[in-house]
Amino acid sequence: MxxxxxxxxxxxxxxxxxxxxxxxxxxxxxxxxxxxxxxxxxxxxxxxxxxxxxxxxxxxxxxxxxxxxxxxxxxxxxxxxxxxxxxxxxxxxxxxxxxxxxxxxxxxxxxxxxxxxxxxxxxxxxxxxxxxxxxxxxxxxxxxxxxxxxxxxxxxxxxxxxxxxxxxxxxxxxAASAGRSPSKSGYNQSSIRYRLSDPIITGQRNNELASRIGYLLKMYPPQRVHDLAHHMNATLTTDPLSVKEVDRIFYSILKRELQK
Known part of the structure; x- marks a missing residue:
């Protein structure tokens, strides 16, 4: 080969x-x-x-x-x-x-x-x-x-x-559920990595996608996280956001992370 x-x-x-x-x-x-x-x-x-x-x-x-x-x-x-x-x-x-x-x-x-x-x-x-x-x-x-x-x-x-x-x-x-613990928003920040492939339901789309983007930006280059954000929106949300809205969330979180 x-x-x-x-x-x-x-x-x-x-x-x-x-x-x-x-x-x-x-x-x-x-x-x-x-x-x-x-x-x-x-x-x-x-x-x-x-x-x-x-x-x-x-x-x-x-x-x-x-x-x-x-x-x-x-x-x-x-x-x-x-x-x-x-x-x-x-x-x-x-x-x-x-x-x-x-x-x-x-x-x-x-x-x-x-x-x-x-x-x-x-x-x-x-x-x-x-x-x-x-x-x-x-x-x-x-x-x-x-x-x-x-x-x-x-x-x-x-x-x-x-x-x-x-x-x-x-x-x-x-193993996936063991990392989850309830909080005011439903999950703790530390549990994000255990739910990256979980479905995103209507009503939580913006906040959940923003949380996942913020977590991923700590580990991967922005371009890859941008691609992953659109992939999660397209495959995991029950009612996908528009491309424009996903981009808005991504760049908002990216700006926040760069200012830290």
Whole structure:
């Protein structure tokens, strides 16, 4: 696979999985604006998306957009997510596994239209959940440290993730809800990261979107947060705000953060 171009890898991933994809840089950040809105499984669309990014990796959006959730198991810095996961969940079904360059693994599960919440380290050391609004780097992608490889010894050569085990799903939801605590506005500021992929109901749209934008701006570049804000509005709100209103909220919060 290492002799294939980035575009050829993206086409291969689409052909094998049928998933929507978008280009990602070496820092695992999207190469395009509104990546989740532009992600596609159309060959011509993929060609257009990847045309200007010859060194891009292929990112697979997780969550309902592709009907999957990926459990990302890190093995580095003295942390062994694979071991922690095996101790957490017994009798994991045979499913799709992609080995990462650092020795970790991406374990794919079918979750359909369910908005499985994403989390970082909540299930255990080195265990991240990539659910709604997240993504995983696809097999065949080449990073600065190596290649992401489909582990055929686990699943054979048929790409069909197993349904997520009920016990794992329960643990994910319990970990997400554990970070929530009521306040005057419904949640504490510290709980925002645990509800980033939760639905946003009418009546809370402006305040909730502003809270999430403020939280994300502490971790990511403004352009990425801008894209995420529009993605959350389009996919998580029961009655999406206008593009103009989302931009107004974003730039208001960005101005506030820059003045701190």
């Amino acid at each position: 290492s002799d294939m171009s980035s575009l050829e890898i993206a086409h291969m991933v689409k052909d094998i999985t049928g998933y929507r994809v978008f280009p990602s840089n070496q820092q695992k950040q999207p190469c395009v604006k509104d990546p989740y809105g532009k992600a596609t499984n159309d060959l011509e669309g993929i060609t257009e998306l990847f045309r200007n990014f010859p060194k891009a990796m292929t990112a697979i959006p997780t969550g309902p957009i592709n009907g999957i959730t990926v459990v990302d198991l890190d093995v580095k810095g003295g942390v062994n997510g694979i071991e922690a996961f095996s101790n957490l969940i017994k009798n994991v079904p045979h499913t799709m596994v992609v080995r990462t360059p650092s020795g970790g693994a991406h374990v794919y599960f079918r979750t359909g239209s369910e908005n499985i919440p994403s989390s970082v380290g909540k299930l255990g050391p080195g265990i991240d959940v990539r659910g709604a609004g997240a993504n995983a780097i696809a097999f065949g992608s080449i990073s600065a440290t190596g290649e992401y490889r489909w582990d055929h010894s686990v699943s054979g050569f048929t790409w069909r993730p197993a349904p997520m085990p009920p016990d794992l799903k329960r643990l994910i939801y319990e």
